[in-house]
Amino acid sequence: MSPDSAAAAAVRLTDPAGDFLGSGFHLGAGLLVSCAHVVHGRPELTARQDGLAHPVRAVRLFPPERGPGAAYPAPDLALLTVPGLAGAPAVPLAGHDPAGDSTVLVRGFAANPVTDEIGPESARLTVAGLSGLGIRVQGGTIQRGLSGSMAVDPQGRVVGVVKATADGDDPVGGWLTPVSALLPLLPPGLAPAPSPAPRPAVTAARVAALLGAPALFQDPAARLELVQAVGERLGPGEEIRVPYHGHAAVHLRAVATACLHHRRPGPALRALLAEARELCGPHRALDELAALLAVDPEE
Structure with a gap:
């Protein structure tokens, strides 16, 4: 799957009245991923894709509570069950985190800075390395609303989940929650099969x-x-x-x-x-x- 086709799995999350909360993405079988801080404290949620609204039936937060800190504790992930999206496009997961200096493409939703309308948004970012909030990315803009969106590698596989922008007033760069933090939370069958061990070199x-x-x-x-x-x-x-x-x-x-x-x-x-x-x-x-x-x- 290419990064462009992966965008079809992006989902906009709102409250029942339609107020925009953040982004998510579909893994298949009606299971969505987002950030815990995007949906925490929201008893009713709606997932919107292709102009259709689907009620969220169940939410699991990791960890369940926000705590006293300024940032939601790691891994800051949410799994949402949306039966209405069971047949919708899904994005595959990578079996490893992105390497330093690699490029990732973020796909989600945000408010357009010119029109202020909510619509599809993307960002191309370079991985700097591990940081206090997860994986640090830079060299691009993370608009408000992209929290919970997918970060995909050049093959269109999810390698991380957007956690936060680095600066709310000048939203450049930020942090990803690595896919390695997501994989243990998934039900059997949705996590990718482990990659075969590399063949030893013939010397x-x-x-x-x-x-x-x-x-x-x-x-x-x-x-x-x-x-x-x-x-x-x-x-x-x-x-x-x-x-x-x-x-x-x-x-x-x-x-x-x-x-x-x-x-x-x-x-x-x-x-x-x-x-x-x-x-x-x-x-x-x-x-x-x-x-x-x-x-x-x-x-």
């Missing part, structure tokens, strides 16, 4: 260490046979060129480097694995090498 050092685990490849003759067999598997003109070295670790690292720098490194590395298995048979280290290269163990 000459790692390949050589795994090749060196079988005792066979401590033998110089076996290493020389391995290099020859890889060349034969790759075919004429595709052989790897590896200077011999008496130290097994140094020699195997040169073999791995030759495969990684081959004109076709993928086939070269797979040939290296296949011939290593052919020479020494099953070995746990070679299974690890297969996983590192994303090769089927039976291949």
Whole structure:
């Protein structure tokens, strides 16, 4: 989803008389997110989207009470149940907070400074880093009314919720509540699936260490046979060129480097694995090498 299409999930929150309170956004299944300070103390609320008004049936505040401080305590979030929006556009959530120096796009509602009319509003902001009220953003304007609105990354995923502007008289920059504070509050099924762990890098050092685990490849003759067999598997003109070295670790690292720098490194590395298995048979280290290269163990 792009940042522009994410805007369709923005919702304007009002009291039943239509007085504007702030912004929110739809996560799906009629569940809205906003700031607790936007809706605290409001027994009746209405969510307005595309000119239609939908009553809010239930509100959960985190934390439930405001407390004595000037700012609503963290995480300053509200979950609102609005059955009438169950089929409305929804915005996806990122599984991580925005990185420093990244750009976020805020989508919500605010009073236009020229006409004073309530309408869609946006702001492009740069993430400065953690601050006392959450994540500090700067380089853009947060108009009054954007509290509770979504801050999305370039892929259109929510990475934060607008908490406050930095200056009520000159509303530039401000703070976001990070998405990591929202995720634990959501019902099962709405939080994004955790991102898979990144694959480890295929380096000459790692390949050589795994090749060196079988005792066979401590033998110089076996290493020389391995290099020859890889060349034969790759075919004429595709052989790897590896200077011999008496130290097994140094020699195997040169073999791995030759495969990684081959004109076709993928086939070269797979040939290296296949011939290593052919020479020494099953070995746990070679299974690890297969996983590192994303090769089927039976291949």
